[in-house]
Amino acid sequence: MLVEIIQGSEGGGLVVIKDSAECDGRSLLKGFIKAAVLRNEPVHVLGFEVSEDELCTGLDSGPASRLVFHDGYSDPLQWLGQGKLSVQDYSAQNMRNRISQSDDPKVVTLVIDSLSWLLLHTPPTAVCQSLQELSRGGLKVKRVVALLHSDLHEQGVVGSVCHMATAVVTVTPVSGSVSAEAEPNGIVRTLLRRKTGRVSREEECYSVREDFSVQILRDLSTRKQPAPDSRGETKQDDPAANLTFNLRLSEDERRARENLSLPFTFSEEKKSSLLQPRSGGGRILYEPDASDDFDQEDPDDDLDI
Amino acid sequence: MTTKCSHARCAFSAGCRVCVLGLVQSFSHYSAVGQRLGVSLPQAREKGQLVFLEGLRGSLDVLLQDGPIPDTAQPLGFLRSPVPELRGLFEFVQSSLSSTEEEVAAWGPPVLIVDDLSVLLSLGVSPGAVLDFMHYCRVAVCSRMQGNMVTLVHNEEEELGDEDSELLLRSLTHQSSLTLQVQGLATGYCRDIHGQMELRWRGGSQGRPGRDQVKLFQYKVQDKGVSFFARGTSSAVL
Numbered sequence: 095m096l097v098e099i100i101q102g103s104e105g106g107g108l109v110v111i112k113d114s115a116e117c118d119g120r121s122l123l124k125g126f127i128k129a130a131v132l133r134n135e136p137v138h139v140l141g142f143e144v145s146e147d148e149l150c151t152g153l154d155s156g157p158a159s160r161l162v163f164h165d166g167y168s169d170p171l172q173w174l175g176q177g178k179l180s181v182q183d184y185s186a187q188n189m190r191n192r193i194s195q196s197d198d199p200k201v202v203t204l205v206i207d208s209l210s211w212l213l214l215h216t217p218p219t220a221v222c223q224s225l226q227e228l229s230r231g232g233l234k235v236k237r238v239v240a241l242l243h244s245d246l247h248e249q250g251v252v253g254s255v256c257h258m259a260t261a262v263v264t265v266t267p268v269s270g271s272v273s274a275e276a277e278p279n280g281i282v283r284t285l286l287r288r289k290t291g292r293v294s295r296e297e298e299c300y301s302v303r304e305d306f307s308v309q310i311l312r313d314l315s316t317r318k319q320p321a322p323d324s325r326g327e328t329k330q331d332d333p334a335a336n337l338t339f340n341l342r343l344s345e346d347e348r349r350a351r352e353n354l355s356l357p358f359t360f361s362e363e364k365k366s367s368l369l370q371p372r373s374g375g376g377r378i379l380y381e382p383d384a385s386d387d388f389d390q391e392d393p394d395d396d397l398d399i
Numbered sequence: 400m401t402t403k404c405s406h407a408r409c410a411f412s413a414g415c416r417v418c419v420l421g422l423v424q425s426f427s428h429y430s431a432v433g434q435r436l437g438v439s440l441p442q443a444r445e446k447g448q449l450v451f452l453e454g455l456r457g458s459l460d461v462l463l464q465d466g467p468i469p470d471t472a473q474p475l476g477f478l479r480s481p482v483p484e485l486r487g488l489f490e491f492v493q494s495s496l497s498s499t500e501e502e503v504a505a506w507g508p509p510v511l512i513v514d515d516l517s518v519l520l521s522l523g524v525s526p527g528a529v530l531d532f533m534h535y536c537r538v539a540v541c542s543r544m545q546g547n548m549v550t551l552v553h554n555e556e557e558e559l560g561d562e563d564s565e566l567l568l569r570s571l572t573h574q575s576s577l578t579l580q581v582q583g584l585a586t587g588y589c590r591d592i593h594g595q596m597e598l599r600w601r602g603g604s605q606g607r608p609g610r611d612q613v614k615l616f617q618y619k620v621q622d623k624g625v626s627f628f629a630r631g632t633s634s635a636v637l
Contacts (some may be wrong), residue, residue: 100477115569115572115573117602117610117611117612118573118601118603118610118611119603120603121602121608121609123605124608145538145542147542148542152607152608163460167538168538168542169538170534171531171535173489173535186401198593210573211603214527214530215527225405243569243570243573245569246566246569246573248572267610268610276514277610278610279609280610302608303608303609306608314407339612362628374449
């Protein structure tokens with residue numbers, strides 16, 4: 095499902111990539127950018143967190159040149175007076191005006207790097223409102239793809255932003271190796287809200303190649319194969335292997351163990367030995383004394399019938 | 400402390416210009432540690448290779464004196480402000496490390512060392528303001544001057560629930576290409592092993608794809624440096 099979302103066949107509107115300090119999501123964001131550029135779609139990037147050079151590193155010169163970078167990184171708070179994009183300038187209307195300044199008549203993919211930067215400087219309500227307006231479609235913006243560092247905000251804020259998204263892609267770390275072809279970058283959990291109202295969820299192990307194309311290594315949704323964990327094993331190891339003592343049984347030992355009857359098992363032999371009378375052994379001699387002879391119908395023993 | 404001076408020593412030997420924001424110790428303290436590592440900080444300062452901000456002395460000038468703030472203490476002017484902003488401190492960093500073309504040819508890429516950021520939170524600066532300061536330093540030092548930044552953040556135990564400190568640490572982890580997490584041994588005090596250090600190279604830093612690479616070392620602080628070794632290979636054990 096991740097590949098369909100990256101290719102644009104699913105998840106128009108707003109796509110949110112959620113990452114954390116343990117697992118970086120910017121590589122996946124660049125995967126989205128590259129795929130859009132290869133489809134000849136104009137891509138406008140609102141860059142607040144990394145420079146244009148760093149964002150374009152690894153992208154071929156062709157895709158990099160078709161990218162329009164709105165520089166909110168160099169002077170976002172106007173300390174240097176360079177007249178670049180600042181945090182105060184951010185609003186849906188201003189962004190549309192900036193995009194319209196480019197001569198390209200096609201609708202664009204707008205990439206926001208990152209929403210966390212905006213949320214730390216602008217009230218969340220304003221950010222959500224602007225995202226809603228931008229991702230509503232039409233008026234030059236086909237799709238908005240945004241990166242969000244989920245561990246920098248309260249749960250409510252992250253939840254509010256993701257609630258508006260058509261697709262939420264959450265990346266989590268993975269250790270160990272999944273396939274011989276490539277080292278996985280992480281595990282991605284995708285949530286897609288389709289136009290029909292149905293919500294689909296999938297979990298996949300992914301890898302981002304050097305050229306920022308995204309490869310799915312394994313589909314973990316069906317849970318037929320467990321996700322690799324830090325123990326790194328996907329099949330049972332024989333616990334009796336590699337020991338300095340012997341835990342295995344030979345054939346004779348195995349047969350002797352099977353033939354052994356346990357002491358409290360009620361087998362046929364035991365039953366017959368109990369039922370057969372044995373001479374001299376096990377006789378019970380009972381001599382009732384006066385208090386044992388208890389007649390239910392005459393408890394005081396004074397009836398003379 | 401020793402690690403920061405080791406960074407400085409490497410920078411000096413590479414001929415780089417170094418700016419140190421010393422907010423928790425005086426210059427003489429760093430100088431004494433540097434001497435043990437074989438680096439003369441007073442000499443580097445005289446040569447112009449080292450720019451040192453005396454945070455402790457400067458803060459007294461700002462807080463205890465009435466009247467205008469002296470020029471030497473301008474970077475610490477935020478201490479008097481009701482809503483502290485670190486723009487002055489950034490301007491100090493920028494002016495210290497900006498070089499003419501001849502100086503660029505003479506010195507290598509600059510290094511900024513901040514010791515430390517947690518004390519700024521204690522002084523009433525919001526984590527947002529600290530992050531803005533770090534952002535501008537990154538723009539100036541890393542992107543424009545192709546230099547490096549080293550900073551220290553204290554991470555208290557999670558039970559203490561210092562949200563500002565955690566937010567600062569997580570944000571900086573997102574932005575850093577290398578994180579060194581230093582902590583004591585889980586088993587307690589050991590005479591020959593003073594602690595362990597986790598090195599995490601952030602996947603996706605410098606614009607390249609990849610996942611985080613994590614390595615764990617143990618270390619022992621010695622008189623003239625720090626020795627690192629893999630877990631279980633301390634000289635006390637082998």
